[in-house]
Amino acid sequence: MTERILIRGARIAADLVERGSEITAAPQQDIRIENGRIAARGEKLEPLEGERVIDASGLVALTGFVDLHTHLREPGFEQSETVLTGTRAAAAGGFTTVFAMANTLPVQDTAGVVEQVKALGDAAGYATVRPIGAVTEGLAGERLSEIGAMAQSLAEVRVFSDDGKCVHDPLLMRRALEYVKTFDGVIAQHAQDPRLTEGAQMNEGAVSSELGLKGWPAVAEESIIARDVLLAEHVGAKLHICHLSTAGSVEVIRWAKARGIAVTAEVTPHHLILTEELARTYDARYKVNPPLRRDTDVQALREAVAEGLIDIIATDHAPHPSETKECEWDSAAFGMVGLESAFSIALSTLVQQGYVSWAELETLLSQKPAEIGGLSVGAEGEHPSALEVGQRADIVLVDPNGSSEFSLGHLKGKSTNSPFLGMELPGRVTHTIRHGYLTLDDGQLTEPETVAQKASEVSQ
Ligand SMILES: NC(=O)N[C@@H](CC(=O)O)C(=O)O
Numbered sequence: 496m497t498e499r500i501l502i503r504g505a506r507i508a509a510d511l512v513e514r515g516s517e518i519t520a521a522p523q524q525d526i527r528i529e530n531g532r533i534a535a536r537g538e539k540l541e542p543l544e545g546e547r548v549i550d551a552s553g554l555v556a557l558t559g560f561v562d563l564h565t566h567l568r569e570p571g572f573e574q575s576e577t578v579l580t581g582t583r584a585a586a587a588g589g590f591t592t593v594f595a596m597a598n599t600l601p602v603q604d605t606a607g608v609v610e611q612v613k614a615l616g617d618a619a620g621y622a623t624v625r626p627i628g629a630v631t632e633g634l635a636g637e638r639l640s641e642i643g644a645m646a647q648s649l650a651e652v653r654v655f656s657d658d659g660k661c662v663h664d665p666l667l668m669r670r671a672l673e674y675v676k677t678f679d680g681v682i683a684q685h686a687q688d689p690r691l692t693e694g695a696q697m698n699e700g701a702v703s704s705e706l707g708l709k710g711w712p713a714v715a716e717e718s719i720i721a722r723d724v725l726l727a728e729h730v731g732a733k734l735h736i737c738h739l740s741t742a743g744s745v746e747v748i749r750w751a752k753a754r755g756i757a758v759t760a761e762v763t764p765h766h767l768i769l770t771e772e773l774a775r776t777y778d779a780r781y782k783v784n785p786p787l788r789r790d791t792d793v794q795a796l797r798e799a800v801a802e803g804l805i806d807i808i809a810t811d812h813a814p815h816p817s818e819t820k821e822c823e824w825d826s827a828a829f830g831m832v833g834l835e836s837a838f839s840i841a842l843s844t845l846v847q848q849g850y851v852s853w854a855e856l857e858t859l860l861s862q863k864p865a866e867i868g869g870l871s872v873g874a875e876g877e878h879p880s881a882l883e884v885g886q887r888a889d890i891v892l893v894d895p896n897g898s899s900e901f902s903l904g905h906l907k908g909k910s911t912n913s914p915f916l917g918m919e920l921p922g923r924v925t926h927t928i929r930h931g932y933l934t935l936d937d938g939q940l941t942e943p944e945t946v947a948q949k950a951s952e953v954s955q
């Protein structure tokens with residue numbers, strides 16, 4: 496018998512369609528959860544015997560967040576993160592599904608490795624783990640990996656990416672697009688021309704010249720996106736752009752979407768708020784790929800989200816051990832953790848600034864990434880399209896009020912390379928419910944044994 500839960504008095508994000516509206520604009524609703532699905536919804540449902548009641552007055556309920564871009568690091572880099580620790584960070588951030596990037600060791604380029612990663616996620620139970628397959632063997636950019644075998648494996652891979660590296664060879668990119676088209680998969684490109692970014696350390700511009708750090712020009716991203724949208728159009732296949740970071744990239748996407756090309760794009764929370772100015776600190780927590788850009792890029796990215804040119808928010812959670820971050824900028828690793836802070840950054844940069852409504856935020860963090868990732872979304876599906884009866888109970892409750900200093904205590908993964916430590920961040924994820932059981936309860940992660948037990952009781 497799985498847990499029975501009654502959420503009382505929540506505001507439903509999907510009811511808050513006006514940008515800039517107070518959450519009190521929506522009526523309070525109760526949600527009953529039974530056997531991993533939503534069993535009832537309405538005003539003032541009476542608690543049943545033995546039911547766990549959650550007082551959600553003042554909270555907003557959304558369908559569980561889905562991260563299309565997480566680095567879980569297992570197998571191979573367990574000193575940075577494991578499937579267990581990374582999915583605990585996910586649950587703390589309100590995520591119920593994460594797509595695990597392929598740059599592990601061994602690389603996720605065979606059916607065996609992707610099945611192993613999925614199995615680790617199923618066993619841990621904190622979030623649904625959907626492995627991403629590598630486009631090329633060993634991420635070497637030379638030969639296609641066994642894309643078909645990964646797609647047909649138990650891991651049912653639908654997203655393929657060499658993330659961390661760009662698929663630079665246009666012929667390989669074309670072949671990869673042709674291949675995934677046969678089963679309606681998608682190629683997620685890390686758009687970085689390797690020749691234009693050799694030795695690059697930060698955004699190329701006045702600040703990089705001043706600091707004497709080698710620059711990563713915007714055109715290195717934009718030229719690859721331009722090429723790939725044309726290839727996607729030629730092949731008639733789906734293309735997704737990882738971590739879009741420049742105003743120019745937004746213009747290329749605008750052009751491609753106007754032409755009807757099947758391209759989608761993601762932005763990370765950090766690119767929606769941080770700028771290259773932070774490199775002046777020489778603190779490598781701000782070193783990331785693609786680099787933090789200019790103020791004007793941050794502005795353009797927010798507007799692109801508001802316009803629907805950028806489809807989703809994805810964290811690019813990239814854990815690294817402290818010895819590779821607490822060192823000189825030039826030798827430090829690229830990447831930042833982001834699962835635990837994503838909601839607060841999206842709240843402050845998008846919702847509170849009136850760029851998106853709560854309903855739009857839910858689409859950006861939940862339904863759209865699920866859809867791009869190839870999950871079935873809807874009443875009978877793997878992921879809920881709405882908090883309605885019959886839908887899978889993947890739910891997150893958030894408190895939009897108040898703020899707190901983001902500190903080490905907020906980080907639930909193995910690594911602490913967050914650029915937000917010490918910053919005052921608004922809002923809080925209070926409860927995460929996956930497949931009908933609590934993974935995060937009033938800000939506290941549920942014990943691993945309990946979560947594993949619950950996970951084994953529900954259908955994956
Ligand atoms: N974003 C990063 O700076 N680093 C990522 C790779 C990537 O997302 O390109 C990583 O794996 O560490």
Ligand SMILES: [Zn+2]
Binds near residue numbers: 660685737
């Ligand atoms: Zn990348």
Ligand SMILES: [Zn+2]
Binds near residue numbers: 564566596658811813
């Ligand atoms: Zn990444």
